[in-house]
Every structure is written in C-alpha cells, then in structure tokens.
Amino acid sequence: MSKEKKYKANDVYQERASQAKTVRKIVFISLSAFFVVVLAVIIGGYTYFVNALKPVDASDDGQDVEVHIPVNTSTSQIAQILEDEGVIRNATFFRYYTRYKNESGFQAGTYSLNTSMDTDEIIEELKDGLVMAEAATTIVIPEGLTLNTITERLSEFTGDSQDDIFSFIDDEAFVQSLIEEYDMLTEEILDEDIHHPLEGYLFPASYQFDEEQPDIEAVVRSMLDQMQLVYNERQGIINASDYTFHELLTIGSIVEREAREREDRFTIAGVLHNRLNEGMMLQVDPTVAYAQGEHIYMTTYDDLEVDSPYNTYQHTGLPPGPISTVREEALVAAADPNETNYLYFYARYNGEIIYNEEYDAHLEARDAYRHEWQEAAEDTE
The missing domain is CATH 3.30.1490.480 (Endolytic murein transglycosylase)
Incomplete structure (x- = not known):
C-alpha cells in the first residue's frame, strides 16, 4: 500500500474515532442528564411524600x-x-x-x-380511640340477589314502600347525578333496555347504620361507595380487559347466579368469554329468569320464548346489564377468567358443574341430570 493511501486510511480512522468519541460523549451526557432528572424526581417525590405525612401544624400546641x-x-x-x-x-x-x-x-x-x-x-x-359508635341497625345484602329482592329488604329496613324506593333509585336525574359523582358509573346504565340503572352496582355486604330506619339514599350510597372501592382497587385487571366495567359486572352477575364454588366461577367465566369470542349465544338460564322477573327452577322451552334483550337464547352477546349483585371474586373472574377450551357447562342441582367442549356431550349431561331440577320443582309445590 502506498504512503498516500496509508495516510488517507489513517485520516479516515482518526475521523471515525473522533466521531465515535463525540457520540460516546453525547450518549454519556444524555444518560447522565436523564439519571439526574430521574433522581431529582425520585428525591422530589419522596420529599413531597414525607412532607405530606408530617403534621399540618408543626407547632407543639396545634389546633x-x-x-x-x-x-x-x-x-x-x-x-x-x-x-x-x-x-x-x-x-x-x-x-x-x-x-x-x-x-x-x-x-x-x-x-x-x-x-x-x-x-x-x-x-x-x-x-x-375510646370513642366508638355502635350501629343501631344492620342490613345484610347477599350475593346473587336481584334489585327487586333487594328493594323488598330495603323496604322493611327503611320503612319506605318498594314502589317509592324504585321511584327514587330509578329517577333519571338522581342516576345522572350519581354518574357525575362515581367514576365506575357511565352513561351505559341509562340504556333504555336496562330494567334498573343501578342493578348490579349495589355491592353485597353487611351494612351498619346509626339510625333505626336510615334514609334510603344513605343506604344506596353506602353500597355504591363499597362498589366504587372495589372498582378502584381492581383497576389493573379492569383496564386490561377487553370489556367495560359495566360489561364485566354483567358477566360477573351471570357467573354469580351459575356458580357456587370459587374454581367454577373462574371456569364458567372462561366459558362465557369463549362463547362471546366465537359469536355464539350465551344461552344461560338466569338471564331468562331475569327477563321474566321470577325465579325458575328449570327453564322450559316456553320460557325461552320470552321477548326480552335479556334473553340470551334469542340474542347474541351480553344482555344490556347485570342481573344481580356481584361479589368481588365474581368480578375478578369476569375480568381474568381461567383459560379453557370448554364451550358448554351444565349446573347440577347439587352445585356440581359439568363442562364439555362438544355440544353432543353437553346434551348428554343435561339429559342425564335434568330430572334433578324437575324433582326439586315438584318438592316445592
């Protein structure tokens, strides 16, 4: 190689080395600046957090x-x-x-x-603290109750008639004010097909009150507050879901009415997700009972003819809204169900759930145990 070429090669090498050095400096400075900013944010956030926990008044006496x-x-x-x-x-x-x-x-x-x-x-x-308020009265709202049953209990609890309670909680102006107040409530609950806007949103729990007959609004707000708390604490799985909170409550309410055991809640939720993903009708009996407004031991072919958007034997997708109260675990199951290949399930009268991937096997299970529900219905007559 000639001296001229050697000099040119050396110049190129020197130039590239200089460029690489400059790039390294830029990267180093950028990273240093980034870490300084991050450190400043951490220190600032920590300082702000620590100060937020300090007394409002640093004086010895305070107020x-x-x-x-x-x-x-x-x-x-x-x-x-x-x-x-x-x-x-x-x-x-x-x-x-x-x-x-x-x-x-x-x-x-x-x-x-x-x-x-x-x-x-x-x-x-x-x-x-030494001061502790004793509740004058307590009401228990179990899981899986429809709003119709809840208002019957609230009528005895508050002294208001069931009709007056429904008039109050279904009032559009009142519901609209709640939507503005609670993050979990959206315009979805004002769908004209929904029987009652707050169906499914009153959290099932034990509630205590200072008064013997508390105001109905105070009772309703206590239950909404508890559901809002669950909503806040479960933001992770709710936001990760493909469904809105309203839709998850709807799925959870179906799970609530179908399953007795924890594992079944998550597996049934998985089946419901599979059917929705396949574009199949859900075909779950509790929605038919809700459409008719009554408890049904065994769904008949006549029952399946009820004309209602809640009838999942006639309409694909989810019903317009929840059909009952929903415990937190059922909501979690709706948002994060078990992964399964099952498309069918049959609930026996004893609570056992039989799952199947094929429709013929599902029919066999249904025909084998259908008599249990017939006998139960006869025993109640």
Missing part, C-alpha cells in the same frame, strides 16, 4: 379538631374527611400510606384530633 367518622366509612372516605377537616395534608397519600403499612380496623366515632399530630399518630388514634 384541636373534632372529626366524625360515620359507620361503614371506607379508608378512602376517611382520608377525604381528614383532609377536609384540615387534619392531614393529602388524602391520596394518606390512603397509599395506610395501604403500604397494611393498616385497617379504623373505628367509626367522633374523635378529637390535633393539627400537630403526624399521620402515624392519627392512624393509631382512629384504631385505638
């Missing part, structure tokens, strides 16, 4: 504040009350902090707190 925590108040609601009363700096951080420390057991009652108390002191006061 006494009387805070009332009603019965059935969730941690999120307690946090908001404390912020509104000026006892803590930030309700969101209080909620995350209690979750991080796995704190629970907050007692209802009226407390004398002080603005000089830090978050840990407030938590202990709410857990160990």
Whole structure:
C-alpha cells in the first residue's frame, strides 16, 4: 500500500474515532442528564411524600379538631374527611400510606384530633380511640340477589314502600347525578333496555347504620361507595380487559347466579368469554329468569320464548346489564377468567358443574341430570 493511501486510511480512522468519541460523549451526557432528572424526581417525590405525612401544624400546641367518622366509612372516605377537616395534608397519600403499612380496623366515632399530630399518630388514634359508635341497625345484602329482592329488604329496613324506593333509585336525574359523582358509573346504565340503572352496582355486604330506619339514599350510597372501592382497587385487571366495567359486572352477575364454588366461577367465566369470542349465544338460564322477573327452577322451552334483550337464547352477546349483585371474586373472574377450551357447562342441582367442549356431550349431561331440577320443582309445590 502506498504512503498516500496509508495516510488517507489513517485520516479516515482518526475521523471515525473522533466521531465515535463525540457520540460516546453525547450518549454519556444524555444518560447522565436523564439519571439526574430521574433522581431529582425520585428525591422530589419522596420529599413531597414525607412532607405530606408530617403534621399540618408543626407547632407543639396545634389546633384541636373534632372529626366524625360515620359507620361503614371506607379508608378512602376517611382520608377525604381528614383532609377536609384540615387534619392531614393529602388524602391520596394518606390512603397509599395506610395501604403500604397494611393498616385497617379504623373505628367509626367522633374523635378529637390535633393539627400537630403526624399521620402515624392519627392512624393509631382512629384504631385505638375510646370513642366508638355502635350501629343501631344492620342490613345484610347477599350475593346473587336481584334489585327487586333487594328493594323488598330495603323496604322493611327503611320503612319506605318498594314502589317509592324504585321511584327514587330509578329517577333519571338522581342516576345522572350519581354518574357525575362515581367514576365506575357511565352513561351505559341509562340504556333504555336496562330494567334498573343501578342493578348490579349495589355491592353485597353487611351494612351498619346509626339510625333505626336510615334514609334510603344513605343506604344506596353506602353500597355504591363499597362498589366504587372495589372498582378502584381492581383497576389493573379492569383496564386490561377487553370489556367495560359495566360489561364485566354483567358477566360477573351471570357467573354469580351459575356458580357456587370459587374454581367454577373462574371456569364458567372462561366459558362465557369463549362463547362471546366465537359469536355464539350465551344461552344461560338466569338471564331468562331475569327477563321474566321470577325465579325458575328449570327453564322450559316456553320460557325461552320470552321477548326480552335479556334473553340470551334469542340474542347474541351480553344482555344490556347485570342481573344481580356481584361479589368481588365474581368480578375478578369476569375480568381474568381461567383459560379453557370448554364451550358448554351444565349446573347440577347439587352445585356440581359439568363442562364439555362438544355440544353432543353437553346434551348428554343435561339429559342425564335434568330430572334433578324437575324433582326439586315438584318438592316445592
């Protein structure tokens, strides 16, 4: 190789080396800047979080504040009350902090707190305070109940007639106000095909109240608050689903009416997903019973003729809305079901679920055990 070529090759090498060095500097500076920014954000966030947990008033005396925590108040609601009363700096951080420390057991009652108390002191006061409200009355709403049955119970509980209760909770202006207040509620519940907008949204649980006959709105809001809490805590699987929360509640309500055992809830949910993905009719008996507004021991061919968008033997896809109350586990099953190849299931009277991939095998199972439901129906006559 000639000297001239050697010099040119060396020049090219030097130029490339210089460019590579420049690139490395740029990358290094960029990464350094990035890590500095990230570190600053972390430090700033940590500092803000720590400060948010400090007393509102750093002085020794502070200011006494009387805070009332009603019965059935969730941690999120307690946090908001404390912020509104000026006892803590930030309700969101209080909620995350209690979750991080796995704190629970907050007692209802009226407390004398002080603005000089830090978050840990407030938590202990709410857990160990001497003032504790005793519930005057309690109502239990089980899983799998229709709103029609719930309102019968609420009528006895509140002293209002069932018709008055339905007039109140079905009122469009009231429902619209709830949609504006609760994140979980959307315009979907105002679909004209839906029997009752709040069907499925009243969380099944035990509820305590200070009054012997509490106001119906207070009762309804307590149940909605509890469902909102579940909605907030299950955002991960809800957002990961292909279905809206309303649709997941609808699937969950069907699961609730079909399954008794935990594993069956997740497998039945998987079957329902499979049928929806295949564009098949769901053909589940509880939706027919809901369409007719009555309990049916054994669905007959005549029952399947009921003209209703809830009749999943006549319409593909999901019914317009939930058909019953839904426990949290059924909602989770609806959002994150078992993966299965089953397309059919048959529920025996004893609670056993028989699953099949083929329709002929499903018919055999149905014909083999159908007499159990016939005998049960005869026994009740």
